[in-house]
């Protein structure tokens with residue numbers, strides 16, 4: 001193909017609004033040509049994912065900015081996404097219930113009826129949090145939650161889902177409270193795709209949380225209509241490969257829709273690894289209903305993370321992430337994925353997990369280990385850490401404190417969790433003298449975005465706006481879909497673009 005023909009083809013592919021009539025040799029023709037290789041239709045980014053999903057939540061794009069703990073997915077981030085009619089999830093986990101309520105009130109006044117959601121995280125360490133936050137969501141009319149870290153259905157979750165359930169005259173069941181479940185395992189997905197367990201429905205009825213009518217409709221209602229299948233991601237993760245996880249989840253959704261006779265097909269969304277357009281296209285082509293991002297949004301301007309930590313994120317590559325123990329499920333051995341570039345958090349946290357595994361009490365730790373912990377990790381004596389931890393639990397969770405006073409292994413876990421919790425706050429607040437301890441949740445998708453954006457407008461984190469990133473990923477996926485058509489029609493891959501330029505906002509706005 002001549003260089004002029006290649007240049008014309010490339011520029012036509014980059015405009016997804018155009019229909020392309022492709023002739024032999026990669027030249028562009030018109031509808032009347034007799035020797036057409038094929039026709040590439042317009043590919044609107046707004047058509048990606050499920051139409052039913054977009055309709056249900058009144059969205060322009062089937063794209064979700066996932067929750068990020070401690071308000072990292074901030075009020076500003078959710079509002080910026082809503083401005084583009086994209087769904088944002090407020091990062092309620094890790095915040096006191098009163099802060100969650102303040103954020104909800106603010107979002108409702110800013111968004112005036114446009115859709116947003118908020119996180120509802122399972123908190124085995126602090127069950128009262130889950131109950132208090134469900135109270136707030138019901139009282140304030142928050143009708144969409146992103147439910148994460150649930151191992152089984154809980155009374156609060158069932159209460160939320162069943163509240164307000166009603167049947168229309170045509171037999172359609174309307175559930176005003178929507179749960180978008182986030183899971184990585186099939187057995188958990190099955191629980192969310194099933195109706196609520198009868199035992200918990202009875203409990204909700206007995207506690208006066210739901211009416212007889214709501215209880216009677218429960219067997220016809222899945223706990224979650226939408227389920228995000230989370231592959232290898234930032235934060236809590238099972239490190240599942242997307243290519244194996246997503247097809248199995250789609251099959252399960254289909255099976256459960258039939259088994260329970262639901263009128264509306266269950267939907268599966270994609271999360272984990274979506275940092276470049278090709279990944280979004282792969283998810284769309286596999287049949288995923290919507291696309292959830294997290295890590296890349298954390299590096300954006302609207303993120304609640306400090307500017308200094310965002311600057312670190314913007315430099316990371318795919319391999320600059322590592323496993324670390326999760327603060328909230330430390331004793332269970334749960335893992336999170338964090339940034340390892342520019343911080344020593346991961347090896348330090350892993351050391352704490354290892355010491356906790358090998359020893360039963362703080363008093364059993366070898367002297368040199370205590371020295372190392374006090375000098376390098378805590379920068380204070382273990383006794384001091386325990387005093388602070390005790391004060392915290394006295395205020396927040398006296399029953400756990402009582403247990404820890406009687407159980408030295410739990411006491412050691414609480415002391416070690418002090419570091420894991422503080423390290424995340426030091427990163428959020430950009431505490432300079434604790435830079436080497438910053439805990440920044442992050443998955444390889446961020447590196448994929450950075451690698452794609454290297455040397456462009458978006459390399460600078462000051463230029464990353466969460467809505468532009470969303471539009472850019474979807475636009476890029478639309479262009480790559482056209483490239484795939486051209487390849488299928490026989491154009492040599494060497495004559496086609498392999499990547500899409502990350503267009504700056506003013507150019508991007510022409511196409512999306």
Ligand SMILES: Cc1cc2nc3c(=O)[nH]c(=O)nc-3n(C[C@H](O)[C@H](O)[C@H](O)COP(=O)(O)O)c2cc1C
Pocket residue numbers: 065066067068069070072091092093119121146147148182230232233234235236271272273274292293294295296298440441442443444445446
């Ligand atoms: C900093 C950070 C914090 C997160 N916190 C939460 C959370 O509180 N609740 C939740 O459901 N998911 C949380 N996630 C997961 C994201 O919502 C999203 O599902 C995930 O990041 C998508 O994968 P990615 O990291 O490859 O983009 C978090 C992710 C990150 C990066």
